[in-house]
Amino acid sequence: MKKFLTGNEAVARGAYESGVTYAAAYPGTPSTEILENIALYKEDIVAEWAPNEKVALESAFGASIAGARSLAAMKHVGVNVAADPLFTLGYTGVTGGLVLVSADDPGCHSSQNEQDNRYYAKFAKMACIEPSDSQESLDFVKEAYRISEEFDVAVLFRMTTRVCHSKGLVEEGVREEFEIIPYVKQPKKYIVAPANARLLHPVVEDRLKKLEAYSNNTFLNRIEWNDSKIGIVTSGVAYTYAKEVFGDNANYLKIGFSYPLPMDKIKEFAGRVETLYVIEELEPFMEEQMKVNGIQCIGKDKIPNVGELNPDIIAHALLGKEIETVKVDESKIVGRPPTLCAGCPHRGFFYQLSKKKNVMITGDIGCYTLGSAEPLNAIDTVICMGASISMGHGAQKAFAKNGVDIRVVSVIGDSTFMHTGINSLIDVAYNKGNTVNVILDNRITAMTGHQQNPGTGFTVQGEPTNQINFENLVEAIGIKHVVTVNPLKLDEVDKALEDAFNFDGPSVIITRWPCALKKYSQQDIEEFGPISSKCHVVEDKCKGCRICTKTGCPSISFDVTKKKAFIDPNQCVGCEVCLQSCPFDAIEKVGEK
Amino acid sequence: MAEVKNILLSGVGGQGIILASKILATGLINAGYDVKMSEVHGMAQRGGSVTTQVRFGDKVYSPIIGKGQADILVSFETMETSRWLDFVKPDGKVVINDYRLASAPILIGTSNYPEGVIEFVKEQIDDTIVLNAAELANKLGNIKTMNVIIVGALIKALELEEIDWDQVIKETVKAKFVDMNIEALKLGMNQVK
Incomplete structure (x- = not known):
């Protein structure tokens, strides 16, 4: 019987059926449920939350070198964090098959930008696969592992929000056990000292030629001929939109393997149609390469590269179709931005912080980003994971050097601190900073839907584990002024802030109280007690x-x-x-x- | 060939819209349709405006629709109907839950909750059904059944009552809540003539 699965659930199933035995990820919308679903296969797969995406990819890389099939999953901006190992992985290739799932977010539903990560595949010289729906998410992962081993290449498996979070009917298969490849030392492959790296580069260029030949023949790139003079080259979820708009009134070259592109196949297709459209979401990734190859086509001249697409945008852009809509009365609509929940432990902290004058507040990525909104208005900057502490440090140094009397408070969540905030705090301590650094420890990774992390005491597969002690950690880094407070007690928060402002040197305030939506662990019940009356x-x-x-x-x-x-x-x-x-x-x- | 039908569900994070969509999709799959359902996760769930889309027919490609394409808009909260109204086909249907949840600008007093939403929707869309699911849910003894009551109204409005919805409820909710939710679904269906 077919199952009704999201793309994320289908990728997890595909990894299971491929005999994967190791997977690592850092949570991030829209990728989070991939690892959560892989983690359910407890008997067969080791699944782990890594503290950040670089660690996740490196762990998966290590498992591949050990000879196992492995997977790393992350949101699009997470690949930026993992870019360092990624580019060298492009040179070395793999032992056991390795798939990196990149979940892009056109439309910025839950992200700070809408970067198109297909460019990473081209940039890092690795293969790129793009599924269009849940069934392909499962099937294409299996082919990805086959390709990865046949061509000695890591595969960037590029999904988007609408593929990750849309459900469709999926035919499941059975797991095929993958026998681990016996370990042998391969220094010329895996020690990328300059002498070896130089030798690897031409190998990579040769590999790309072989992959292009594969691209021209694989079932991942398929042509659908209809009785029409219009041809459409399309990939990912945009294929489903094109089918809605043109139906049988166009021919399709449906690209599932988008790097290296099947240029011969595209040329042949282009030669048999009168008008050639390229329908792709976000950037003109395919269109640019086609034009460089002398293929005339219509793409981003008409179809926007801003925001996500839908069938109507394509119908309007290419066919000039106007959709009739009913009238909307703007006076009957008031904004409904997301807010900190009732009982959110961040509220008490931000409420008190918002009263402080003459401060700059650098923020970070998580639920607490909402502290920037009305009526709290208690965050001035949010850029990327971990940036609060380092940006605050630079700002405080600049203020001091230029005689500006503004104090800087850096605000970061527990999981984000462990992601990349630790490095920044080391910078603050080492370079004799003078910022107030606040770790908002709500005992869980909340924004993405309550994932365990190194501070909670549990793994993604539910096992009790080591628990980071933030006080000991920051003291070891060299922070002399450290205090832990209950963020729901306004006087405690105020005293902690004032003491930190009055201390000459960098300080850390840890606010410790569970997310209002958290299911309490036994430790939470003992520490934070039952919830009191309303x-x-x-x-x-x-x-x-x-x-x-x-x-x-x-x-x-x-x-x-x-x-x-x-x-x-x-x-x-x-x-x-x-x-x-x-x-x-x-x-x-x-x-x- | 059955034409693809488009359903848009709108409301506020925490109102149980994803479960409501799941019940609907399960029934449609059991009835043999191809179904696609699109959800939005992440930041929007923190009390923000939330939608899901359910599309069904013989063969469905796209998981999402654009403006002017929904055969029916089901709004779990009154003002949210205004926000998504232009997604409804001019000859489509609307089901409104007469239930207000103030958003942040209203709570802090910088805006007022808009009056006359239901009247305005009725002027735009002839086939508008209004129900007070909160009142009905309280009569049933559990406010949390509000979402299932709304699904009941939606099923009737789409003329899908032939599907074995009791079976669907058994597949989608915890055993101890099955009876209450079957009752809630019937209550919702009875709200639509």
């Missing part, structure tokens, strides 16, 4: 000052006619941040007093 507004005492709404809690609303605040009991979890914010003691715990 809060409510005592209307007689409420003066209508609205200060409690400045905490940005989604359970608090203000009744304009009654001029009173109201706490929704269905949402409140009793964190008491609003209770502490109220200057008139008008918020109390339900059942107390």
Whole structure:
């Protein structure tokens, strides 16, 4: 019976069926569920959350050299972090098959940019495969492992949000065990000292020629002939959009193996049609290469390279189709940005920090990025994973050197700190920085849907494991002023901030309280106790000052006619941040007093 | 050949839209349709505006649609209907849950919750069905059944009531909640004539 799977679930199944025995990843939307689903095959596959994508790829690389089939998965910007090993992997090739899944995010649904990672395959001189739906996500992974070993090449398996997170019907197969390739030392292959690297480069160029020959013949690149003079070269999810728009009124060259491109096949296809369109999402990756090869085609002149595509955008761009829509009344729409949840431990910290004057706040990537939004407005910059601490350090040095009296606070989550924030904090300690560094430890990797990490005490496969002690870690780095606080206690947070501002030298504040949505571990229950009763507004005492709404809690609303605040009991979890914010003691715990 | 039908579900993160879509998709698959379903994960789930799309027919290629393409828009929250209204075909249908969730700008008092949304939608789309699923869910004794009640209304509006939905509920929800959700689904179906 067919199963209804997301692309991510299908990739996991494909890895299982391919006999993979090692997989590593760092969570990141839209890639996260790939490793989560691989981890379910506990008996057959070792699955691990790595602290960052570079580590994930290097671990998978090591498993490949050991002779096993391995996989690394990450979001598109994660490949930037893993780029260092990636480019040399392009030279060395592999032993056991190695697939790197890159989940791109056209439209920036949950990302800071919409880079097109197919260019990484070309840049690092490795193979690129692009599935269009869930069935292909499974089938193409199996072919990827075959190619990886036949051509001695790592495969960049490029997915996009709509492939990762769309469900379709999938026919599953059975697992074929992959017998580990016996280990032999291969110094000329795996020690890329300059003398060896020079020898590897021509091998790589030769490999690309062989891969192009394969590309011209593989089932991954297939032609669908129909009775039409229009030809369409397309790949990934864009193929499904093209089929919706043109149906049987066009011929298709459906590219599943997009680097190296099947240039002979494309030339032959182009020669048999009158009009040739290239329909690809984001950048003109195929179009540019086709034009360099003298193939006339219509692509990004008409189809946008900004944002994600859909069938209507293509119908409008190529056929001039106008879709009739009903009227929209903008006055009946108010924005609904994501917010920190009711009871979020970050709220108390940001509420207190937002009151500080004359500070620059460098932020980072995670739920707490939402501390930048109204009404907290407590973050000034968010660039990439780990950047808060290093950018804050540079800013503080520049302020000091140029006589500007602004203090810098760097704010980073627990998982992001371990991802790449540690290196930055070493920089702060080593170069005698003077920033206030705050590790928001909510005991889980929250934004991507609650993944374990080196600070939680559990692995992705549910085993108890070593747990990082942040205080000991930062002290070992050389930070002399370290304090751990409960971020829901506003006075504790305020004192910690003031003490840090008054300390001459770099400091670390660790805010330690679980994510409001976290399923408590036994350790959490012992440390943080049961959740206390909810809060409510005592209307007689409420003066209508609205200060409690400045905490940005989604359970608090203000009744304009009654001029009173109201706490929704269905949402409140009793964190008491609003209770502490109220200057008139008008918020109390339900059942107390 | 059955024409592909497009369903757009909209609401707010945390309202159970993904489970609602899963129930719907399971029923359609059991009935022998090809189905594609598209979800948005990640940052939008933190109380933000959320949509899923379900498409079904003999053969479905694209997992998503553009504006003016939905045969039916089902909105789990009133104001969200306004946000996604131009995705509905001019001769399509709308199911609105008469249920308000204030967004951040409304909570902090920089905007007011818009009035007259339902009336405006009715002016644009003749076939608009309004139900108060929260009230119905409270009568059932569990506010969390609100999403399944809405699915019930959607099933009836799409004339899909011939599918064995009791079986679908058994496949998609935990055993101890099966009876309550079967009841919720029927309650929702009864809201549509």
